Amino acid sequence: MSDDFDYDVVVIGGGPAGYPTAIRAAQNGLKVACIDGWKNRDGSSAFGGTCLNAGCIPSKALLESSELWHRARHEFAVHGIKAGNLSLDLAAMQKRRAAIVRSMTGGIASLLKGAGVAPMFGTGKLLADRVVELTGTDGKVSRLRARHVVLASGSVPTELKSLPFDGKQIIDSWGALELEAVPKRLCVIGAGVIGLELGSVWRRLGAEVVMLEALESLLPMADVQLATEAGKHFRKLGLDIRLGAKVSGAAAGPDGVSVQYTDSKGAQSLLVDTLIVAVGRRPYTHGLLGEGSGVRVDERGFISVDDHCATGVENVWAVGDVVRGPMLAHKGKDEGVAVADRIAGRYAHVNYALIPSVIYTAPEIAWVGQTEAQLQAAHVEFKVGVFPFAASGRARAMESSAGFVKLIAARATDEILGVHIIGPLAGELIAEAVLAMEFRGSAEDLQRTIHAHPTLSEALHEAALAADKRAIDNLNR
Numbered sequence: 001m002s003d004d005f006d007y008d009v010v011v012i013g014g015g016p017a018g019y020p021t022a023i024r025a026a027q028n029g030l031k032v033a034c035i036d037g038w039k040n041r042d043g044s045s046a047f048g049g050t051c052l053n054a055g056c057i058p059s060k061a062l063l064e065s066s067e068l069w070h071r072a073r074h075e076f077a078v079h080g081i082k083a084g085n086l087s088l089d090l091a092a093m094q095k096r097r098a099a100i101v102r103s104m105t106g107g108i109a110s111l112l113k114g115a116g117v118a119p120m121f122g123t124g125k126l127l128a129d130r131v132v133e134l135t136g137t138d139g140k141v142s143r144l145r146a147r148h149v150v151l152a153s154g155s156v157p158t159e160l161k162s163l164p165f166d167g168k169q170i171i172d173s174w175g176a177l178e179l180e181a182v183p184k185r186l187c188v189i190g191a192g193v194i195g196l197e198l199g200s201v202w203r204r205l206g207a208e209v210v211m212l213e214a215l216e217s218l219l220p221m222a223d224v225q226l227a228t229e230a231g232k233h234f235r236k237l238g239l240d241i242r243l244g245a246k247v248s249g250a251a252a253g254p255d256g257v258s259v260q261y262t263d264s265k266g267a268q269s270l271l272v273d274t275l276i277v278a279v280g281r282r283p284y285t286h287g288l289l290g291e292g293s294g295v296r297v298d299e300r301g302f303i304s305v306d307d308h309c310a311t312g313v314e315n316v317w318a319v320g321d322v323v324r325g326p327m328l329a330h331k332g333k334d335e336g337v338a339v340a341d342r343i344a345g346r347y348a349h350v351n352y353a354l355i356p357s358v359i360y361t362a363p364e365i366a367w368v369g370q371t372e373a374q375l376q377a378a379h380v381e382f383k384v385g386v387f388p389f390a391a392s393g394r395a396r397a398m399e400s401s402a403g404f405v406k407l408i409a410a411r412a413t414d415e416i417l418g419v420h421i422i423g424p425l426a427g428e429l430i431a432e433a434v435l436a437m438e439f440r441g442s443a444e445d446l447q448r449t450i451h452a453h454p455t456l457s458e459a460l461h462e463a464a465l466a467a468d469k470r471a472i473d474n475l476n477r
């Protein structure tokens, strides 16, 4: 490193995009600092960003606990287990969630230090010539000169102008993870990924849940067959999903929150105890770009980057939720690691076509690659194999036989083009499909791969066989 610089790399943001960038850059022998400005409600600082503090990890902790509660109440009897009088200790459930978050975020600080990264709490602002102005948590301002700067400032919940968050009755996803009592009547605006996951949590714990979704179809980004099957299970759980609902306003009062919306039948209103607004997230760049930074932000607020996450300003990069592409932790992590390798002069590539999506509901939903509709629109000829979990011995033994695996392969070449799973541990099963597709594998490659019996993974094997009408364990397909 030249003497003109304090650091080879300064990363602004310590979420799942920023901290892996810093660790990989340090592994590449560079001198690295990682600045993070996350503030918990008690005023403490923590690494890990949205994902660890208020997103992926706490939501999965509550999804797991609430699913166990639901299964104990509704499925134990089938297993021959008489559980007696079950009772819910929400405080203990929330304590567990908080403890997981604390230990995971503390772990990131240790990882950074272990890798030789200088961890810094405070806010970073990029000035001209890759000078980063750091305002520490004590208010002290200092300047760091960096050879490279990586912007990883993430995203925040989108607020609807007509119903601003009040932090009590009208809350965002972070508030929805920290409720201290189960609301009797809950409304969720937006039946997207957050709405479905958090709506499931509170429904399982006993809330009446109405979900208002502006679009006319549920999960339009998913394969239609998957979305249709998912809709069936959400309704069975008791989620009252109202499609084509345009929310016009809400007012919080002593009796609850009254929500106004219109649908195909006209003006409607609802009275609920709590309203969760989950209508998407927006990139966060507040206070990030100082005068002369030269970094451009597009009309939707995302930092403009090329295919390699370069901003166009020399040696300034941006990764994660603050740039285009799906707002997913694993996408940000892959981008960050790739940028750190590029900075070190190594080869790196992010395969945007094969980013898996997972929705952690029950049944779980996961997919990678293209849907039938996308392939039809592109005039690609394909074949489809479907295998239901009802025909999987392991799924039956688990009492989790809802759903299926659907595999789509090119008719001409047999290459796997998409895999869509709804069922037990779909998020784990999709990894095999991602790997097969990374290697541009064919349905025949999966057909000829031995899968242990009895495992859920056999369903993917059988779906690959079914694409050629050669399934063994499900002759109907």
Ligand code: FAD
Residues within 6 Å of the ligand: 012, 013, 014, 015, 016, 017, 018, 035, 036, 037, 038, 039, 047, 048, 049, 050, 051, 052, 054, 055, 056, 057, 059, 122, 123, 124, 125, 152, 153, 154, 155, 156, 173, 174, 194, 284, 286, 287, 288, 319, 320, 321, 322, 327, 328, 329, 330, 331, 332
């Ligand atoms: P963030 O995680 O938002 O981190 C950015 C960090 O930068 C923050 O700590 C922020 O405080 C800090 N920062 C911002 N500006 C500055 C500054 N100027 N100076 C210093 N620090 C700054 N994704 C998944 O893949 N799987 C899931 O299961 C999943 N579940 C989710 C559940 C919920 C409820 C939510 C809300 C999100 C979920 N996501 C999930 C999305 C995931 O959390 C985001 O995609 C991911 O956190 C983005 O990572 P990031 O590092 O780009 O940004």
Ligand code: NAD
Residues within 6 Å of the ligand: 160, 189, 190, 191, 192, 193, 194, 195, 197, 212, 213, 214, 215, 245, 246, 247, 278, 279, 280, 281, 326, 327, 328, 357, 358, 359, 360
């Ligand atoms: P989303 O884009 O998944 O869903 C938002 C939903 O709100 C959409 O269906 C949209 O049509 C609807 N909507 C928008 N405006 C509306 C309005 N005025 N009235 C009614 N409905 C409206 O966004 P999200 O669920 O807020 O999640 C944000 C991001 O976090 C997503 O990009 C998601 O990928 C990520 N996330 C991922 C996971 C996961 O990977 N399992 C979990 C949670 C969040």
